[in-house]
Amino acid sequence: MSTPTDPAVADSPKTASAGAFPDGSGVSGEPLLSVRGLKVHFPIRKGVLLQRVIGHVRAVDGVDLDVGRGMTYGLVGESGCGKSTLGKAVLRLVEPTAGTVRFNGADVGGQSPESMRRLRRHMQMIFQDPLASLNPRQSVESVLSEPLRTHGFAGNRSRRVRELLDLVGLPAGAAARYPHEFSGGQRQRVGIARAIALNPELIIADEPVSALDVSIQAQIVNLLEDLQDQLGLTYVVVAHDLAVVRHVSDVIGVMYLGALVEEAPSDELYAQPLHPYTIALMSAIPIPDPEVEERRRRILLTGDLPSPVDVPPGCRFHTRCPFRQPTRCAEESPDLREMRPGRKVACHWAEEIAAGTIRAAASAHDPTATEVGTPSS
Amino acid sequence: MTRESLLDVEDLSVVFRQRGRADVRAVDGVSFSVSPGETIGLVGESGCGKSVTSLAIMGLLPKRGVRVEGRITFDGTELPALPADKLRLLRGRDLAIVFQDPMTSLNPVVPIGTQVTEVLTRHRGLGNGEAREEAADLLRRVGIPDPSRRLREYPHQLSGGMRQRALIATALACRPRLLIADEPTTALDVTIQAQILELLKTLVAESGTALILITHDLGVVAGMCDTVHVMYAGRIVERAPRHELFADPRHPYTGGLLASVPRLDQPRGARLEPIEGSPRDTIPWTSGCAFAPRCPNRIEECTPVAPDLLGDRHGLRCVNPLRSDRPETKAVPR
Numbered sequence: 107m108s109t110p111t112d113p114a115v116a117d118s119p120k121t122a123s124a125g126a127f128p129d130g131s132g133v134s135g136e137p138l139l140s141v142r143g144l145k146v147h148f149p150i151r152k153g154v155l156l157q158r159v160i161g162h163v164r165a166v167d168g169v170d171l172d173v174g175r176g177m178t179y180g181l182v183g184e185s186g187c188g189k190s191t192l193g194k195a196v197l198r199l200v201e202p203t204a205g206t207v208r209f210n211g212a213d214v215g216g217q218s219p220e221s222m223r224r225l226r227r228h229m230q231m232i233f234q235d236p237l238a239s240l241n242p243r244q245s246v247e248s249v250l251s252e253p254l255r256t257h258g259f260a261g262n263r264s265r266r267v268r269e270l271l272d273l274v275g276l277p278a279g280a281a282a283r284y285p286h287e288f289s290g291g292q293r294q295r296v297g298i299a300r301a302i303a304l305n306p307e308l309i310i311a312d313e314p315v316s317a318l319d320v321s322i323q324a325q326i327v328n329l330l331e332d333l334q335d336q337l338g339l340t341y342v343v344v345a346h347d348l349a350v351v352r353h354v355s356d357v358i359g360v361m362y363l364g365a366l367v368e369e370a371p372s373d374e375l376y377a378q379p380l381h382p383y384t385i386a387l388m389s390a391i392p393i394p395d396p397e398v399e400e401r402r403r404r405i406l407l408t409g410d411l412p413s414p415v416d417v418p419p420g421c422r423f424h425t426r427c428p429f430r431q432p433t434r435c436a437e438e439s440p441d442l443r444e445m446r447p448g449r450k451v452a453c454h455w456a457e458e459i460a461a462g463t464i465r466a467a468a469s470a471h472d473p474t475a476t477e478v479g480t481p482s483s
Numbered sequence: 484m485t486r487e488s489l490l491d492v493e494d495l496s497v498v499f500r501q502r503g504r505a506d507v508r509a510v511d512g513v514s515f516s517v518s519p520g521e522t523i524g525l526v527g528e529s530g531c532g533k534s535v536t537s538l539a540i541m542g543l544l545p546k547r548g549v550r551v552e553g554r555i556t557f558d559g560t561e562l563p564a565l566p567a568d569k570l571r572l573l574r575g576r577d578l579a580i581v582f583q584d585p586m587t588s589l590n591p592v593v594p595i596g597t598q599v600t601e602v603l604t605r606h607r608g609l610g611n612g613e614a615r616e617e618a619a620d621l622l623r624r625v626g627i628p629d630p631s632r633r634l635r636e637y638p639h640q641l642s643g644g645m646r647q648r649a650l651i652a653t654a655l656a657c658r659p660r661l662l663i664a665d666e667p668t669t670a671l672d673v674t675i676q677a678q679i680l681e682l683l684k685t686l687v688a689e690s691g692t693a694l695i696l697i698t699h700d701l702g703v704v705a706g707m708c709d710t711v712h713v714m715y716a717g718r719i720v721e722r723a724p725r726h727e728l729f730a731d732p733r734h735p736y737t738g739g740l741l742a743s744v745p746r747l748d749q750p751r752g753a754r755l756e757p758i759e760g761s762p763r764d765t766i767p768w769t770s771g772c773a774f775a776p777r778c779p780n781r782i783e784e785c786t787p788v789a790p791d792l793l794g795d796r797h798g799l800r801c802v803n804p805l806r807s808d809r810p811e812t813k814a815v816p817r
C-alpha cells in the first residue's frame with residue numbers, strides 16, 4: 107500500500123529529456139529573469155453605471171529583481187503582500203500597471219499574442235493545489251497531454267506522458283487514473299509533471315507545499331530540487347513557510363505591502379536579518395527545538411498589515427516598526443539599496459540597527475505586556 | 484506535574500457510524516490529563532483525530548451517528564453524563580474552545596462588541612456599561628488597535644488575524660479554567676501567530692488556565708507545551724515532556740516528522756528525509772501498527788497485533804523504536 111517516492115528521479119544522470127523541444131538554456135552572464143519597476147495596481151471602482159475609480163490596491167508597488175539561470179529565488183512575506191500577484195505579473199497572467207519583465211533578454215511586455223504564447227511555454231506555474239480546478243473526469247493522461255497538444259509537441263505524446271510520470275515519481279499506471287484518486291502529495295506530483303511537460307526554463311511555484319501534510323512536504327521539496335538538478339530549471343518559489351523557502355532558495359526577497367524590503371543570500375537571512383520587518387519575521391518563526399525556543403527573544407509587531415489601498419507614506423513599514431525613528435521614517439521612503447555585496451535593504455537606519463546603536467522599542471506596544479485574562483479590578 | 488489534574492480523558496474513543504459503509508473509529512483509546520497552568524500539545528497530521536478529540540471533550544459532536552466511549556472528567560464531573568443545559572453553562576464559563584477558522588465561530592451578523600459583552604453579562608453577571616468597558620479592555624489586551632471602534636464592527640470587517648484575536652477575546656471573557664485551542668494560528672501570518680501565542684502563554688502563566696494546544700506545527704509545540712502527545716490514525720503513539728520528546732524522539736513517526744521539516748537555525752543544504760507514503764497508507768489498528776506501511780523500522784512483530792502505549796513518563800507505542808541517544812532513557816519501561 108505504499109506510495110512511490112522518487113527513486114527513479116533521485117539518481118538518474120543529467121538527461122534533460124528535451125523531447126521534441128530545443129533546450130534553450132545557453133549559459134550566459136545575464137539573469138534569466140529580470141524585473142524592473144514592476145507595479146500592479148488594481149482599480150477599485152464604485153457606482154453602478156459610471157464605475158468611477160475611487161482608489162487602487164497597490165498589490166505590487168515597484169519591484170526590481172533578478173534571477174540567475176538555474177537559481178532559486180524565494181519570495182516571502184505576509185498574506186496579501188503581493189507575492190502571488192508578482193508571480194502572475196511575471197508570467198503576464200495579470201497585466202502590470204508599469205515596469206518591465208525581461209525573460210532570456212526578451213521583453214515579455216512587448217510580445218504579440220503569438221510570440222507570447224511561444225514564450226509562455228518556457229515559463230510555467232505550479233499552484234498550491236494544481237488539480238483543484240480541474241475537471242474531475244479528466245484523466246491524468248489527458249491533463250498531461252493537453253499542453254503537449256496545444257503547443258504542437260512533435261514527438262510521441264503518450265511516451266512523453268510516461269516519461270513525465272517517471273520524472274515526478276509516479277507509476278506509469280497513474281496515467282489512466284483521475285485526480286480525486288490521488289492523495290495531496292501525488293496530486294502535486296501531477297501538477298509538477300504538467301508544469302514541466304513543455305520543458306520550461308522558469309517555474310514559478312506559488313505555495314507548492316502549503317496544502318500538504320507535514321510528512322509529505324519533504325517529498326515534494328526533494329522532488330523540486332531533483333528536477334532542478336536534472337533539467338536545469340530556474341525557480342521562483344513563493345511561500346509563507348520560511349524554513350521551507352530558505353531550504354530551497356539561493357536568494358530570498360522579503361516583501362512587505364507590495365515592495366521588497368530586503369534581499370539576501372538565504373544562508374544569511376536568518377543569521378543576520380537587516381530590515382526591521384525581517385528581524386521581526388525571523389524572530390517569530392517557531393523552531394522545533396525547545397532549547398532554542400527558550401533562549402530566543404521575540405520581537406513582536408503590533409497591529410495589522412495596513413491596507414494596500416492606503417500604503418503608509420514614508421517607509422511603508424513605519425506604522426509597525428519597532429525601530430522607528432522620529433526623523434525620516436514617516437516622511438522619506440527608503441530605497442532598496444545595496445548595503446554590502448549581496449545584501450539589499452530598504453531601511454534608513456539599517457547600519458545603525460546592525461551595529462546595535464538603535465534598538466527595538468522594548469515592547470512598548472506589546473499586547474501581552476499587560477495582563478491578560480486576569481481580574482482587571 | 485504534581486498538581487491535581489483538572490481534566491482527565493481516559494480511553495476516549497469516537498466512532499462515526501456511516502450508512503452503508505464501515506464505521507470510522509476517528510479517535511481510538513486516547514488518554515491524557517491536563518492540570519491548571521499546564522499546556523499540553525496534541526500533534527499529528529490531518530485526519531489523525533485531533534479536532535474530534537476536542538469536540539468530544541466540549542460535547543460538541545453531533546448526537547446522531549456518533550458513539551463516544553470512555554471517560555471525560557472535568558474537575559470531578561463526568562462531562563458526557565451532564566444534561567445538555569448544565570454542559571452549556573459549563574461551556575460558557577469554565578470551558579472554552581478556539582477554532583482555526585474564526586468565521587465559523589463568530590456570528591457574522593452581530594457586531595464583535597456585542598458578542599464579547601454578551602459573554603460578560605451572561606456568564607459573569609456584569610452590567611451593560613461595565614461589560615462594554617471590559618470588552619474594550621479585552622480587545623486591547625489581545626492586541627486589537629482602536630478597540631472602541633472595533634467593538635462596533637462586524638466580523639467580516641476585521642482581518643483574519645484580528646478576527647482570531649476577537650475570538651480569543653471572547654474565549655477569555657469568561658476566564659475559562661480550560662481552554663482548547665484547535666490550530667488557533669494555522670491560518671495566520673507568523674508575526675500575528677507570535678502575538679497570539681505570547682498571549683496564550685501569558686494567560687496560562689497568570690490565570691492558571693489549563694491549555695490544550697492542537698497543532699501540526701512542531702515548532703509551535705516546542706515553544707509552548709509542557710507535555711506533547713503525538714497522534715497517528717486516532718491513537719497516541721508517543722507522549723513525553725517536551726524537552727525529552729524533541730531531544731530524544733523514540734517513535735519512528737515522531738522521528739520522521741522531525742527529520743522531514745527544515746530548520747531555520749541550522750545550515751541549509753542537507754537533504755530532507757521525508758516519511759514514505761502518505762497518511763492515507765494506514766492499516767487498521769486491529770491488524771497491527773497503523774504506521775507500519777510507512778515505517779522505516781518495521782519488523783515482523785509490528786503486525787498483526789498493534790503495540791500498546793507503554794511507559795509512564797515517556798509513553799511509546801512501538802515494538803522497534805528509534806535508538807535512544809540518551810543512556811538514561813534507554814530502558815523504556817515495558
Ligand SMILES: Nc1ncnc2c1ncn2[C@@H]1O[C@H](COP(=O)(O)OP(=O)(O)OP(=O)(O)O)[C@@H](O)[C@H]1O
Binds near residue numbers: 148186187188189414
Ligand atoms: N484581481 C484582483 N483585484 C483586486 N485586488 C486584488 C486582485 N488580486 C489580488 N488583489 C489584492 O492584492 C493584494 C496582494 O494579493 P496577493 O494575492 O498577491 O497576495 P499574496 O502575498 O500572494 O498573499 P497570500 O500569502 O495570502 O497568498 C491583496 O490585497 C489582494 O487582496
Ligand SMILES: Nc1ncnc2c1ncn2[C@@H]1O[C@H](COP(=O)(O)OP(=O)(O)OP(=O)(O)O)[C@@H](O)[C@H]1O
Binds near residue numbers: 499509531533536699
Ligand atoms: N462527522 C464525521 N463523520 C465521519 N467521519 C468524520 C466526521 N468528522 C471527522 N471524521 C473523520 O475523523 C477523522 C479525524 O478527524 P479530525 O477532524 O479529528 O482530524 P484532525 O486531526 O483534526 O485533522 P486536521 O489537522 O485536518 O484538522 C478523519 O478521518 C475524519 O474524516
Ligand code: SF4
Binds near residue numbers: 382452
Ligand atoms: S526606515 Fe524607519 S520605519 Fe522603516 S524599517 Fe527602517 S527604522 Fe523602521
Ligand SMILES: [Mg+2]
Binds near residue numbers: 189190191312
Ligand atoms: Mg498568494
Ligand SMILES: [Mg+2]
Binds near residue numbers: 533534535665
Ligand atoms: Mg482539526
